[in-house]
Amino acid sequence: MASEPKKGNAIIETIKTVVYALLIAGIFRTLFFQPFWIPSGSMKNTLLIGDFLFVNKMAYGYSYASCPTVFIPQIGINIDAADICGFLDGDNSRILGGEPQRGDVVVFRHPVTGRDFIKRLIGLPGETIQVRDSVLYINGAPVELTPDGTFEEVAEPQGPQALRPRCANGPVGDGGICVKDQFIETLPNGVSHPILNIGLQGSDNTPVYTVPEGHYFFMGDNRDNSSDSRVPSVAGGVGFVPYENIVGRADRIMFSSAGRSMLYFWTWRPDRFFKGIE
Incomplete structure (x- = not known):
């Protein structure tokens, strides 16, 4: 008879431990x-499919987007940041806010879908942005662009979603070498980074966009394979991103795996472990 209270207490203590652990993890993540x-x-x-990193939320301060989003469709979990911190949404401001810098690699919430995206910050509030013949123009001036050889990868399904790369050397069969032209792009503030080009397409020639106050313009480094601010959000792209939708800055890759699962240790990329993001 004396064992029953102890057993009950053990269960209660276990539940409390799990709850405390989840609370601590939630606070740390927020x-x-x-x-x-x-x-x-x-x-x-800059970032490959299967790279795993931590987003620095202290870099730009906090908004409703700082609250965790948990999306696991396989088991029906869809908890949005707005569901938890929606009371902070709407005024496009941040607590302890810091200004993002051009060239930062940033995680933000899509203005329409709310899903997390990661892109490079290209345009600041009040600036004009345009792409002409694959060359980026900021406030009417072309950025410095230097040829840097090619980027090569094996043509094969990549990551858990089995995505196939697009190639400048045409459709390539499994096991072939997929080639993209690579350039070093230098932004007006001196930040240099590689970009990839496959061939001329619609996103390589855009209208002139004027970034509204309190908003930012983002682009992917893999220019011909990126849904970003070059297409308005109402047309299926990203469009201008409000200040409050920014989650944080990506500073360093912690782990990387080229396989369908992180458990496939033979597909790990040790040369990318703890690699800084530039």
Whole structure:
């Protein structure tokens, strides 16, 4: 008879421990660092499918978007940041806000779908942005663009979604070498980074966009394989991103796996472990 209270107490203590652990994890993820896994190739070769990183939420302060979003469709979980912190949404401001810098690699919430995206910050509030013949123009001036050889990868399904890369050398069969032209783009503030080009397409020639106050313009480094601010959000792109939709800055890759699962240790990329993001 004496064992029953002890058994009940043990169960209660276990539940309390789990609840405390979840609360601590939620606070840590909300205030400091959020894990982020790269699902697509829109930021190649800065970020590859299967890179795992932590997003620095302290870099730009906090808004409703700082609250965690948990989306696991396989088991029917869809908890949006607005569901938890929606009372902070609407005034496009941040607590302890810091200004993002041009060239930062940033995670933000899509203005329409609310899904997390990761792109490079290109345009600041009040600036004009245009792409002409694959060359980026900021406030009417072309950015410096230097040829940097090619980016090559094996043509094969990549990551858990089995995405196939697009290639400048045409459709390539499994096991072939997929080639993209690579350039070093230098932004007006001196930030240099690689970009990839496949061939001329609609997103390589855009209208002149004027970035509204309180908003930012983002583009992927894999320019011909990126859904970003070059297409308005109402047309299926990203459009201008409000200040309050920014989640944080990506500073460093912690882990990387080229396989369908992180458990496939033979597909790990040790040369990318703890690699800084530029």
